Amino acid sequence: MKIVLVAAVALIDADGRVLLAQRPEGKSMAGLWEFPGGKVEADETPEAALIRELHEELGIDTQESCLAPLTFASHAYESFHLLMPLYACRRWQGTAHGRENQALEWVRPNRLREYPMPPADLPLIPVLRDWL
Numbered sequence: 001m002k003i004v005l006v007a008a009v010a011l012i013d014a015d016g017r018v019l020l021a022q023r024p025e026g027k028s029m030a031g032l033w034e035f036p037g038g039k040v041e042a043d044e045t046p047e048a049a050l051i052r053e054l055h056e057e058l059g060i061d062t063q064e065s066c067l068a069p070l071t072f073a074s075h076a077y078e079s080f081h082l083l084m085p086l087y088a089c090r091r092w093q094g095t096a097h098g099r100e101n102q103a104l105e106w107v108r109p110n111r112l113r114e115y116p117m118p119p120a121d122l123p124l125i126p127v128l129r130d131w132l
């Protein structure tokens with residue numbers, strides 16, 4: 001089974017809320033809520049991939065020193081195995097907006113369960129709730 005490395009981040013605002021982004025129509029798992037991030041390209045570190053994706057998807061800028069490893073997801077999808085490190089980030093420049101027309105929501109940790117997420121993400125929710 002092919003292992004796909006995806007880097008994701010829990011952006012945490014001053015009120016302790018976490019940013020979720022809705023997967024757009026036309027993508028796999030459309031409509032589900034996910035942590036910002038994306039596939040790590042060849043010759044790219046997970047941190048560099050996140051910095052790139054945050055800029056492209058949300059129009060915000062951060063740096064490696066602001067990305068703290070938090071936990072990871074390891075999940076068998078039908079056609080690949082997802083390995084997804086989840087970082088926490090509290091410092092960035094700019095205001096997040098969906099540059100690819102995806103809906104965004106700042107969500108309190110105890111409400112994360114109300115947002116339908118990809119199956120790989122479900123074990124991450126209690127970790128975030130305990131940690132925040």
Ligand SMILES: Nc1nc2c([nH]c(=O)n2[C@H]2C[C@H](O)[C@@H](COP(=O)(O)OP(=O)(O)OP(=O)(O)O)O2)c(=O)[nH]1
Nearest residue numbers: 006008027028034035036037038039082118120121
């Ligand atoms: N960014 C992100 N991706 C996630 C999460 N949970 C989860 O299963 N994924 C999966 C969905 C995708 O298969 C993959 C991320 O790919 P991507 O966002 O870079 O690219 P994509 O949607 O165009 O990928 P795809 O349509 O080919 O599946 O990881 C999550 O919380 N955040």
